Amino acid sequence: MFFPTGSHKENGLDFNPLKAIVAxxxxxxxxxxxxxxxxxxAPYSFFNAVSDTPAMVAFSASPSGGGHKDSVKNIEDTGDFVVNIVSAALLDAMxxxxxxxxxxxxxxxxxxxxxAPSQLVSSPYVAEAPCYLECKLWKILDLPSAADGTYNKxxxxxxxxxxxxxxxxTDxxxxxxxxxxxxxxxxxxxxAIIDKVFELSRPDD
Ligand SMILES: Cc1cc2nc3c(=O)[nH]c(=O)nc-3n(C[C@H](O)[C@H](O)[C@H](O)COP(=O)(O)O)c2cc1C
Structure with a gap:
C-alpha cells in the first residue's frame, strides 16, 4: 500500500497511521x-532528545482553543521547563x-x-518520577500551518x-x-512498557 499523506481514509485506514508508524x-x-x-x-509524545552535546530535547504542541497549550505559554513566559520520565507505575497519573x-x-x-523544587530552573519536577531533565528554553519554532491556518509549536x-x-x-x-x-x-x-533490554555492539566496536 502507498498513498499521499492525508488520503488514508480513501485507502481503507480509518485513522492517520503516522503515530502508529513512528512508534x-x-x-x-x-x-x-x-x-x-x-x-x-502534561505529557507530550511528539518528544525526543535531539542531541547529546550540548544535550538538547524538543517537543511539539498542537494548537488549542484558538491559541496554544498552557505548557507552551508557561515556557514562553519563564524560559524553562522540566522533562519527567514516565515509569510503568506512573502511567495512570500521566x-x-x-x-x-x-x-x-x-x-x-x-x-x-x-x-518538587528544581535546582537550576524555576519549573518544578515530579517527585515521583524516576528521572527528570531540567531544561532551559533555546527556541520555539512555529511549524508550518495546516489548511485552517492553525500550527504546532x-x-x-x-x-x-x-x-x-x-x-x-547499577554497580x-x-x-x-x-x-x-x-x-x-x-x-x-x-x-508499550520497556521491561526487557538486550545489548548489540556496533560492527566496529
Ligand atoms: C501520552 C500522551 C501524549 C501526548 N502527546 C501530545 C503531543 O505530543 N502534543 C500535544 O500537543 N498534545 C499531546 N498530548 C495531549 C496533551 O497532553 C493535552 O492536550 C494536555 O491537556 C496539554 O496540557 P497543557 O495545556 O497544560 O500543556 C498527549 C497526551 C497523552 C496522554
Whole structure:
C-alpha cells in the first residue's frame, strides 16, 4: 500500500497511521510554572532528545482553543521547563495529567503528584518520577500551518541538569531501565512498557 499523506481514509485506514508508524515514542512529561506561580504538568509524545552535546530535547504542541497549550505559554513566559520520565507505575497519573483543565488548576493536584523544587530552573519536577531533565528554553519554532491556518509549536530546550533516583543506578554506573520500566506511546490508544533490554555492539566496536 502507498498513498499521499492525508488520503488514508480513501485507502481503507480509518485513522492517520503516522503515530502508529513512528512508534514507540518516548513521553516527555513536561512540568512548567505559570507567571502566576501555578504548576503545570502534561505529557507530550511528539518528544525526543535531539542531541547529546550540548544535550538538547524538543517537543511539539498542537494548537488549542484558538491559541496554544498552557505548557507552551508557561515556557514562553519563564524560559524553562522540566522533562519527567514516565515509569510503568506512573502511567495512570500521566494519563490523568493530560486532561484539559483550566490554567489556574494544577495537574499535580488532579493527578495526585508532588511538585518538587528544581535546582537550576524555576519549573518544578515530579517527585515521583524516576528521572527528570531540567531544561532551559533555546527556541520555539512555529511549524508550518495546516489548511485552517492553525500550527504546532516546536519547543527546543537545553538540558542543564539531570535528576536520577539513585536506586536505578547499577554497580557498573549505568541506569537500569528495567528497574522503572519506562512507558512509550504507540498509535491510537496504545502504549508499550520497556521491561526487557538486550545489548548489540556496533560492527566496529
Ligand atoms: C501520552 C500522551 C501524549 C501526548 N502527546 C501530545 C503531543 O505530543 N502534543 C500535544 O500537543 N498534545 C499531546 N498530548 C495531549 C496533551 O497532553 C493535552 O492536550 C494536555 O491537556 C496539554 O496540557 P497543557 O495545556 O497544560 O500543556 C498527549 C497526551 C497523552 C496522554
Amino acid at each position: 514507540p515514542r518516548p513521553i516527555g512529561w513536561i512540568s512548567s510554572i505559570s507567571k502566576d506561580g501555578i504548576h503545570n504538568l 494519563n490523568m495529567s493530560s486532561a484539559g483543565v483550566a490554567a489556574d488548576i494544577s495537574e499535580f493536584d488532579t493527578a495526585n503528584l508532588t511538585p 516546536l519547543v527546543i530546550g537545553e538540558v542543564v541538569g539531570i535528576g536520577i533516583d539513585d536506586a536505578l543506578i 557498573a554506573g549505568k541506569i537500569d531501565v528495567t528497574r522503572f520500566k519506562p512507558a512509550a506511546r504507540l498509535g491510537y490508544k496504545d502504549y
